[in-house]
Amino acid sequence: MSAASAAVAINTFREAVRDRVLYNLVVFALLMIGAAVLVGQVSIGIDRLVIVNLGLSAISAIGLVMAVFIGVGLVYKEIEKRTLYSLLARPIRRSEFLVGKYAGLLLTLLVNTAFMTLALAAALYYVGRPFVASDVSILVAVYFILLELALVTALALFFSCFSSPMLSALLTLAMYVTGVFSSDIREFGALTHRPTIEFVARVLYYLVPNFHDFNQIGRAAHGDRLPLSLVGQNTAYAALYASVVLLAASAVFSRRNLK
Amino acid sequence: MSVPAIEIENLTKDYPVGFWRKRMHRSLDHLSLEVEQGEVLGFLGPNGAGKTTTLKLLMGLIFPTAGTARIQGRSIDDVAMHRDIGYLPEQPYFYDYLTARELLDYYARFSGYPARERRERVARFLDLVGLASAADVQLRKFSKGMLQRAGIAQAILHDPQVVFFDEPMSGLDPIGRREVRDIILDLRRQGRTIFFSTHILSDAEMLCDRVAVLVGGKLQGVGAPGDIVSIEVQAMEILFELPAGRELPPELATQATKTGARYRIEVPEGELYPSLARLSNMGGKVLSVSPVRPTLEDYFLRLVGRGAPPTHSLEVVTR
Numbered sequence: 001m002s003a004a005s006a007a008v009a010i011n012t013f014r015e016a017v018r019d020r021v022l023y024n025l026v027v028f029a030l031l032m033i034g035a036a037v038l039v040g041q042v043s044i045g046i047d048r049l050v051i052v053n054l055g056l057s058a059i060s061a062i063g064l065v066m067a068v069f070i071g072v073g074l075v076y077k078e079i080e081k082r083t084l085y086s087l088l089a090r091p092i093r094r095s096e097f098l099v100g101k102y103a104g105l106l107l108t109l110l111v112n113t114a115f116m117t118l119a120l121a122a123a124l125y126y127v128g129r130p131f132v133a134s135d136v137s138i139l140v141a142v143y144f145i146l147l148e149l150a151l152v153t154a155l156a157l158f159f160s161c162f163s164s165p166m167l168s169a170l171l172t173l174a175m176y177v178t179g180v181f182s183s184d185i186r187e188f189g190a191l192t193h194r195p196t197i198e199f200v201a202r203v204l205y206y207l208v209p210n211f212h213d214f215n216q217i218g219r220a221a222h223g224d225r226l227p228l229s230l231v232g233q234n235t236a237y238a239a240l241y242a243s244v245v246l247l248a249a250s251a252v253f254s255r256r257n258l259k
Numbered sequence: 260m261s262v263p264a265i266e267i268e269n270l271t272k273d274y275p276v277g278f279w280r281k282r283m284h285r286s287l288d289h290l291s292l293e294v295e296q297g298e299v300l301g302f303l304g305p306n307g308a309g310k311t312t313t314l315k316l317l318m319g320l321i322f323p324t325a326g327t328a329r330i331q332g333r334s335i336d337d338v339a340m341h342r343d344i345g346y347l348p349e350q351p352y353f354y355d356y357l358t359a360r361e362l363l364d365y366y367a368r369f370s371g372y373p374a375r376e377r378r379e380r381v382a383r384f385l386d387l388v389g390l391a392s393a394a395d396v397q398l399r400k401f402s403k404g405m406l407q408r409a410g411i412a413q414a415i416l417h418d419p420q421v422v423f424f425d426e427p428m429s430g431l432d433p434i435g436r437r438e439v440r441d442i443i444l445d446l447r448r449q450g451r452t453i454f455f456s457t458h459i460l461s462d463a464e465m466l467c468d469r470v471a472v473l474v475g476g477k478l479q480g481v482g483a484p485g486d487i488v489s490i491e492v493q494a495m496e497i498l499f500e501l502p503a504g505r506e507l508p509p510e511l512a513t514q515a516t517k518t519g520a521r522y523r524i525e526v527p528e529g530e531l532y533p534s535l536a537r538l539s540n541m542g543g544k545v546l547s548v549s550p551v552r553p554t555l556e557d558y559f560l561r562l563v564g565r566g567a568p569p570t571h572s573l574e575v576v577t578r
Contacts, residue, residue, distance in 0.1 A: 003368070084349075086413060087366075091368055257321040258315070
C-alpha cells in the first residue's frame with residue numbers, strides 16, 4: 001500500500017472512531033454479559049456451545065451491518081461533501097484513494113472484531129470453562145468472519161462508486177444473501193433439468209461470492225477442528241475476489257466525473 | 260525560455276441534461292488560455308460562466324469532452340504534476356471531525372514531509388492564515404470564514420508553484436478579505452503563479468496582472484485590468500467650489516450635483532476646456548479634474564448584457 005493510501009486509511013479509521021462507530025462494542029459487551037449470566041443458570045453442560053454460537057453470530061452480524069452501511073458511504077460521502085476535491089488535487093491516484101478507504105474500513109472492522117472476540121473470551125471465562133486447544137477453531141471462525149467482511153466491504157465500495165448509498169446497500173445485501181445460498185442455487189438449477197435455468201443458476205453460482213464456506217460458527221461452537229486447507233482456500237478466495245472487485249471499482253471510479 | 264505555468268488548449272466540457280440525459284449542455288466552449296510563470300490571473304465571470312468547471316477540469320475532478328491542458332509543462336492527467344499545485348475549491352468543506360491542525364497534517368502527508376517538518380509547517384501556515392488560536396478546534400465548530408482560511412492554508416501548505424483559488428474571498432469579512440489579499444500578494448512576491456476565479460471585480464483589479472473574462476462558457480477576452488478599464492473615457496469629471504453667493508447658471512445647474520460647498524459635474528471630453536474657462540470666469544475654484552472610465556464592473560455587465568466579445572483594447576485569444 002502506498003503512503004498516500006495509508007494516509008487515507010488512517011483518516012478513514014479516525015473518522016469511524018470519532019463518529020462513535022465503535023460504540024456498538026458496548027452493545028456487544030452487554031449481550032455477552034447477559035448471555036454469560038443467563039446461560040450459566042439455564043444450560044448446564046452446553047454453556048460453551050450457546051455462548052460461542054451467540055458470540056460469533058453477533059460478531060458476524062454487527063460486522064456485516066458495519067461493512068455494508070459504512071462501506072456504501074465511503075466514497076459517496078466524500079463526493080457529496082466535496083472533501084474529495086481538495087484531496088484529489090494532491091498527488092494521489094483515484095485507485096490509491098479507493099484502496100485507502102477500503103483499508104481504513106477493514107482496520108475499523110479488525111479493531112472492532114478484536115474487541116468483540118475479547119468480550120467473547122471474557123464471557124467464556126466467566127462461566128468457568130477452562131480454555132482448551134480446540135478453542136483455536138473459535139479464532140479461525142473469527143478470521144473467516146473477517147474474510148467475509150473484507151469481501152462485503154469490497155462489494156459495498158464497488159457499488160458506492162456509481163450508485164446512491166441506499167441502492168448500494170440493497171445491492172450489497174442482495175449479493176450477500178445470494179452468496180450465502182449460492183450452493184443451494186446451483187443445486188436447485190440442477191434439479192430443474194432445464195438447461196436455461198441450470199445455466200443461469202451456474203452463472204450466478206460463479207458470479208456471486210460464495211459465502212457458504214466462510215460460515216464455520218457451528219463447527220467452532222462444537223469444538224471441531226477446522227482444517228488448515230480450508231484456511232488457505234478461504235484466504236485465497238477472499239483475496240482474489242476482493243482484488244477483482246476493487247479493480248472493477250477503480251476502473252469505474254477513475255472515469256467518473258465528480259459533480 | 261521557461262514553459263508557461265498553465266497552458267489550456269480548446270478545453271471543452273459538455274454535460275448531459277434532461278431526464279434521458281440525451282441533450283448536452285456546453286459548460287465550457289473551446290477555452291484557450293496561457294498563464295506565464297509568476298503571473299496572477301483573475302478568472303472573471305458571473306455565476307454559471309464556467310469558471311469552476313475550468314478549475315475542476317484542471318484539477319482532474321472532471322474530464323474534458325475535448326481539448327487539453329498542461330500545468331508546468333505537464334499534462335493534467337499526470338498525477339505527479341499535482342505536487343506543484345495547490346487548490347482551494349469553491350466553498351470548501353473539510354472533514355469536520357478533524358481539528359485544523361489534523362487537517363493540515365493530513366494534507367501534508369501527501370507531499371511526503373517527515374513528521375517533524377509536517378508539525379513545523381502546519382504551525383507556520385495556521386499562523387499565516389490566522390488560525391493559530393483555533394488549531395485544536397474541530398472543524399465542525401468553524402465559521403464559514405474560518406473554513407475558508409483553513410482551505411487557503413491547505414492549498415499553499417506544500418509551497419506549490421501554481422495555486423488555484425476558486426472564489427478565495429467568498430464568505431470572508433472585510434478583515435479576512437484583506438488578509439487573503441495580502442497572502443496572494445505575498446505569494447506573488449515569491450514568484451508563484453496564481454490563477455483565481457472571482458466575480459468580485461475590485462479584487463481582480465487590485466491583485467491581477469491580467470484578467471480573463473468568461474461568459475456563458477466562452478472566453479470573452481484577456482487583458483490587463485487597466486487595459487480593460489481604459490477602453491474609453493466616457494466623460495470628464497470636474498470637482499469645484501464657487502465663491503460665496505454665486506450660483507451656477509441654470510444650464511450647468513441641471514447637470515451638477517452639490518455636496519456641501521462642492522459641486523461635481525461631468526462633461527464630454529471635448530467640452531472640458533470651455534467648461535473650465537466658464538468656471539474660471541465665474542470665480543470658481545477647480546479642485547480636481549479626472550476622466551470617468553468604466554470600471555470592470557461596468558465592462559462586465561456590458562458583456563453579460565450583450566453577450567458579444569469586445570474587439571478593442573483587448574487581446575482576444577483565438578486559437
